[in-house]
Amino acid sequence: MKITILNGSPKGDLSVTLQYVKYIEKKFPQHEFTTVHVASTIKKLEKQTEAFDEVIETVAKSDGVIWAFPLYVFLVHANYKRFIELIGERGAQEAFKDKYTALLATSIHFFDHTALNYMQGTCDDLHMRVTDYFSADMDDLMKANERARLLTFADHLFTSITEKRLTLRVYQPIVPTIRDYTPAHIESSLDDQGQRIVIVADTLDLEQNLGRMVERFRKLTQADVIDISALDIKGGCTGCIKCGFDNHCMYGDHDEMERTYRRIAEYDIIVFAGAIRDRYLSAQWKTFVDRRFFKTHQPQFPGKQLGYLISGPLGQLDNLREILLASAQLDRANLAGILTDEYETSTEIDQQIEAFAGNLIDCSSKHYIRPQTFLGLGGMKIFRDDVWGRLRFVFQADHRYYKKQGLYDFPQKEYRIRAKSLFLILLTKIPVVKKSIQKDLKIHMIGAHQKVLRDKE
Numbered sequence: 001m002k003i004t005i006l007n008g009s010p011k012g013d014l015s016v017t018l019q020y021v022k023y024i025e026k027k028f029p030q031h032e033f034t035t036v037h038v039a040s041t042i043k044k045l046e047k048q049t050e051a052f053d054e055v056i057e058t059v060a061k062s063d064g065v066i067w068a069f070p071l072y073v074f075l076v077h078a079n080y081k082r083f084i085e086l087i088g089e090r091g092a093q094e095a096f097k098d099k100y101t102a103l104l105a106t107s108i109h110f111f112d113h114t115a116l117n118y119m120q121g122t123c124d125d126l127h128m129r130v131t132d133y134f135s136a137d138m139d140d141l142m143k144a145n146e147r148a149r150l151l152t153f154a155d156h157l158f159t160s161i162t163e164k165r166l167t168l169r170v171y172q173p174i175v176p177t178i179r180d181y182t183p184a185h186i187e188s189s190l191d192d193q194g195q196r197i198v199i200v201a202d203t204l205d206l207e208q209n210l211g212r213m214v215e216r217f218r219k220l221t222q223a224d225v226i227d228i229s230a231l232d233i234k235g236g237c238t239g240c241i242k243c244g245f246d247n248h249c250m251y252g253d254h255d256e257m258e259r260t261y262r263r264i265a266e267y268d269i270i271v272f273a274g275a276i277r278d279r280y281l282s283a284q285w286k287t288f289v290d291r292r293f294f295k296t297h298q299p300q301f302p303g304k305q306l307g308y309l310i311s312g313p314l315g316q317l318d319n320l321r322e323i324l325l326a327s328a329q330l331d332r333a334n335l336a337g338i339l340t341d342e343y344e345t346s347t348e349i350d351q352q353i354e355a356f357a358g359n360l361i362d363c364s365s366k367h368y369i370r371p372q373t374f375l376g377l378g379g380m381k382i383f384r385d386d387v388w389g390r391l392r393f394v395f396q397a398d399h400r401y402y403k404k405q406g407l408y409d410f411p412q413k414e415y416r417i418r419a420k421s422l423f424l425i426l427l428t429k430i431p432v433v434k435k436s437i438q439k440d441l442k443i444h445m446i447g448a449h450q451k452v453l454r455d456k457e
């Protein structure tokens with residue numbers, strides 16, 4: 001059986017994910033594996049069409065494909081995303097159609113599900129037959145039970161191919177619904193109430209809805225504009241994690257990324273603007289997002305108001321919405337709103353842009369930060385535990401930051417609550433007390449709340 005591995009790590013052969021693939025190869029010597037380093041050679045695949053065609057030819061001739069990729073900032077690496085875009089741009093979908101495939105990811109399980117959802121959607125769009133996904137922690141290969149699990153996953157792919165098993169489709173195709181947006185003339189701009197506003201856009205092209213939305217927002221708010229497509233970006237994140245020690249990117253001052261992020265963070269209101277390509281924003285956008293990692297696991301925009309102007313069918317892409325929400329929460333910012341061009345008329349979009357801008361200014365002047373949901377709270381607990389533990393050696397800057405900002409909020413340190421719990425547990429060992437507590441549990445649960453209602457203003 002011929003299996004093609006599409007490696008999504010920018011580290012090529014030094015990829016952690018690839019070690020999982022190599023283990024599968026070792027245990028299934030009867031199959032022929034061909035690895036293509038898609039992410040680390042993306043420049044070549046973009047420039048030399050014959051190199052890209054060779055990859056597609058390899059896929060076409062194989063019995064199965066393993067998409068093997070690391071998590072990079074809620075998704076796959078920007079270069080892997082670019083490869084997926086190239087498949088569409090160059091009309092190479094046929095090679096993937098009806099091909100059996102499996103998704104193999106490594107990560108620290110921080111939003112691994114959003115990357116897997118994205119890849120599942122991509123495979124569904126390509127009409128591939130996804131047998132399964134496997135999300136390994138980056139260190140799982142050292143555990144015997146996880147290695148056994150990995151082999152079962154791989155075997156499932158090979159057996160499905162042999163037996164031509166039916167697979168499930170998870171995502172339906174995206175239905176195009178976006179109309180042309182033509183903004184009306186603006187009479188006057190809004191009062192920004194002294195809030196500094198910036199809009200960071202993937203494009204300013206007025207031929208596109210996004211460019212026109214950005215222009216309308218800019219005219220309304222007099223915001224400064226940063227055009228990502230005009231920035232000097234020397235390359236994507238290489239995964240070197242040199243930034244872990246002192247939050248400086250290996251590119252340093254050789255390009256504008258670090259400077260740009262530091263500049264953006266000085267504004268009170270930050271509006272990001274991008275157009276949807278496949279099931280995320282563009283690969284250029286993802287490069288911009290990946291390069292934020294010089295701040296590693298620290299919030300990038302604490303206390304700021306964020307907004308998104310999105311052109312495209314976000315209403316059909318809950319996964320992308322979740323990524324945008326989660327990212328804002330992890331940044332300790334307030335995501336005041338996400339506005340898309342999914343409206344029937346341009347007038348509605350005009351009105352929405354005005355309301356969107358007004359809401360951002362209002363929230364900013366009130367310093368309002370909405371409480372986090374599971375996305376921010378759960379994600380932060382993963383960071384906290386890993387930065388305190390196994391990742392501390394490399395991510396020393398995070399460790400210093402977490403200590404200083406009191407982010408090591410382990411419950412073990414809450415001695416008062418621990419003592420109270422111990423006391424109450426001991427009390428419940430007395431049957432009559434336990435019975436009485438159980439009887440009045442609902443009342444006990446709101447005791448402290450009622451005290452606040454009585455005592456506080």
Ligand SMILES: Cc1cc2nc3c(=O)[nH]c(=O)nc-3n(C[C@H](O)[C@H](O)[C@H](O)COP(=O)(O)O)c2cc1C
Nearest residue numbers: 009015016017070071072073074107108109110138
């Ligand atoms: C820039 C960068 C971003 C990352 N983003 C995530 C992430 O969002 N979620 C996660 O669980 N792990 C994340 N990781 C951890 C990697 O996914 C993990 O170390 C993976 O095993 C690396 O695989 P590779 O060596 O094949 O590239 C990130 C690592 C880097 C360097």
